[in-house]
Amino acid sequence: MVKVLIVDDDPDVRDILRYELEAQGWDVAEAGSAAGIGEALKRLPPDLILLDLRLPDQDGLTVAARLRATSSVPIIMLTGLGSDVDRIVGLEVGADDYVVKPFNPRELVARIKAVLRRTSAPVAAESHALDHDRRSFAGWMIDLSARVLKDPAGVQVSLTNAEFLLLEAFVNAPHRVLTRDQLLERTRSDGGEVFDRTIDVLILRLRRKIEPNPKAPTLIRTERGAGYVLDADVGRL
Numbered sequence: 721m722v723k724v725l726i727v728d729d730d731p732d733v734r735d736i737l738r739y740e741l742e743a744q745g746w747d748v749a750e751a752g753s754a755a756g757i758g759e760a761l762k763r764l765p766p767d768l769i770l771l772d773l774r775l776p777d778q779d780g781l782t783v784a785a786r787l788r789a790t791s792s793v794p795i796i797m798l799t800g801l802g803s804d805v806d807r808i809v810g811l812e813v814g815a816d817d818y819v820v821k822p823f824n825p826r827e828l829v830a831r832i833k834a835v836l837r838r839t840s841a842p843v844a845a846e847s848h849a850l851d852h853d854r855r856s857f858a859g860w861m862i863d864l865s866a867r868v869l870k871d872p873a874g875v876q877v878s879l880t881n882a883e884f885l886l887l888e889a890f891v892n893a894p895h896r897v898l899t900r901d902q903l904l905e906r907t908r909s910d911g912g913e914v915f916d917r918t919i920d921v922l923i924l925r926l927r928r929k930i931e932p933n934p935k936a937p938t939l940i941r942t943e944r945g946a947g948y949v950l951d952a953d954v955g956r957l
Contacts, residue, residue, distance in 0.1 A: 754778035773799030788814030854957035890950035
């Protein structure tokens with residue numbers, strides 16, 4: 721059963737969301753402030769978090785950054801702010817999607833389902849290695865079936881849904897320039913709003929996780945005026 725945590729200081733918004741989500745047969749937990757998130761997480765470890773950008777005790781961006789530092793649980797930000805700058809900042813701290821208030825609750829449910837489809841990993845026994853699509857590049861290992869990334873030392877690296885989809889696009893097309901439009905099609909949530917700067921933000925986030933020196937990237941190279949390219953050989957394992 722899907723478990724969703726709603727974090728919003730407006731009880732009316734929480735009531736509307738709870739009604740719509742429970743109508744889907746999902747479990748719902750609530751928190752009205754940043755301070756209440758810890759206890760809510762203990763009561764109901766969520767599959768997804770709906771996070772308001774403006775909370776009474778702490779801004780949602782700070783909360784999202786803190787959550788992302790310790791967890792890869794999908795985050796959809798809810799806010800009355802709708803500028804590209806606000807969306808970009810939300811993505812920079814690790815949000816998977818961004819919904820502007822006022823929103824249609826049924827549309828939001830569809831967006832939640834889209835994010836969950838993209839983040840759910842098929843469960844398979846480790847012994848069934850042939851069922852897994854594993855690739856290697858520059859010492860890294862990515863399991864596209866289990867949605868796992870390990871660094872050259874074998875340590876698992878946590879990626880958000882959008883980051884994983886972006887890396888998946890690159891390993892499926894090594895040494896080939898991918899335009900922003902091509903990358904957007906592979907990384908956006910179904911029904912989500914798309915804008916060019918999204919990819920630049922995701923590239924920056926991914927470089928911070930896989931590049932030896934993110935300021936001088938050697939794996940994901942920028943082709944000015946064209947797009948980005950994974951400058952590494954990719955093999956199957």
